[in-house]
Amino acid sequence: MNINQDNFEENLSAQLQRLLESIQATGRAALPKSNDALLSSIVETAAQIFGAAAASILLVNEEEEALEFKVSYGQADHDLVGTKFPYDKGIAGYVFMTGQPIATSNVRQDKRFDQDFAKSTGYVPNSILATPLISAGDRILGVMEVLDKIDAASFDMQDMELMGMFAQQAALAIDQSQQIENIAEILIAGLKRLVEEQDNPAELASALDQAGNGNDSLSEMLELADLFNTISAMGKSERKAVMQILRTFAEYGRSAARRGRNVR
């Protein structure tokens, strides 16, 4: 019996190891670790694709009914990050309210673009292409802007169309990344509740508290959620294999707990 158990542990460990390696090999490691890193990579790519001197993303801040600059690339620089606009203000506001992209140039004559604000950052764009970030569920997550077309006076229709497609992909990634963070929060909240019902929860509770502060435990949970995501996208047989492994692991954990052993 003991010999079988040891074999089983060894097999399980080897299987998990192989699984992790295969997941990394399929490009899982290429995914940004956090929402902020994802946003940065999106604006940088957008600026390059559309030949823009700068680019930025504003996301919805529902509590304040505002669009908040989350990330910015190029001349506009990082001073913008954290700045908020009311929903109905400026070109970004129009794009947000209508879900329609717009391209404008000669923006210096357009007082909708808040001159004082732009001057305070020392950067006034001459051309803007602003596109909504729309989730798969038709929720507008925010607005992506590319600013100052290099080598042309304004962004054209082709830019607008391509940026629409690019923004769709970006919105899916942002939405997913936000959901993964939400899943982690929900997971943590659920576990906390569970722990509060236990007899001696101190150790686990403090570990979970730390997890909420964005330390390694949280990133592990994010990674776990992310792994589920990646695996479920691989296909039916992969999903089945992983489910089997997890079920076996869970069953093993339960039986080990009954015998007073830790699962390692």
Added chain:
Amino acid sequence: MSDEEIRPAWSHHFSKELLQELIAEGPLAGIDRDWAWKDSAGKGVRVAIVDSGVEHDHPALGDCVRGGVIVEYDARAEDNYRIKPDDKPGDMSGHGTACAGIIHSIAPEAEIYSVRVLGRNMGGRAIQFAAGLDWAIENNMDVVNLSLSTSLEEYFGVFHDLADQAYFKNSILVSAVNNISGPSYPSLYSSVVSVAAHEEKDTFTYYYNTKPPVEFGAPGIDVEVAWNRRQYITATGNSFAAPHIAGITALIRSKHPQLTPFQVKTVLMACASNMRRQGK
């Protein structure tokens, strides 16, 4: 839905390479621009701009703005919206003023009404839009400029009903197709005059396209437009193409008030810049 159906409703239909030359045959050959709108300035025609509002005292608009309404989302109201009169309308963004300015430049005697349907409440966006369109139809607007659309599937039926209502109440809906790939309502319905931007600059150069989803192409790239706070900007988008066709529609309706929506669309098609008359 096949890939073909969800292709972006786009201006490439109107590029020089893809543009079809059409031939006007039979009675269509007798309909030309002189007959359709020569000497018309849009007098007596009421045009609603369903948008962000219209700045009534913008210098580009003369005194063509005759009033309007603001449609607000209100969760406590019976149909979740409220309509307030807006006798001297303003514009919260500039977009509606841009559309009004284009129409006024084409049909200077047409009366313009602002129907403001944009606001801070995101959840009520489509409700406001539908209610604003309903107001325009019920108030006998001859032409309704919709440089807005919704892509929400659950509003397919609502907007389809409104488009039918407009058709039978003799109100012509001129709708910009979405700038983003994917379906948008009401621009996809056959009773609506759908418009995308082409690359030409001349105000009266517009094309007819026989292949759905978009029927008409009009100027919409780098157009000098009025903007709110008495400004002007250069703007690009299908939003700015629709009011070109709305303006021409106003000219036709003023000169030929007896024509019904499908007849007006036929006249627009017959007079398109890619229509060749036999023997000409």
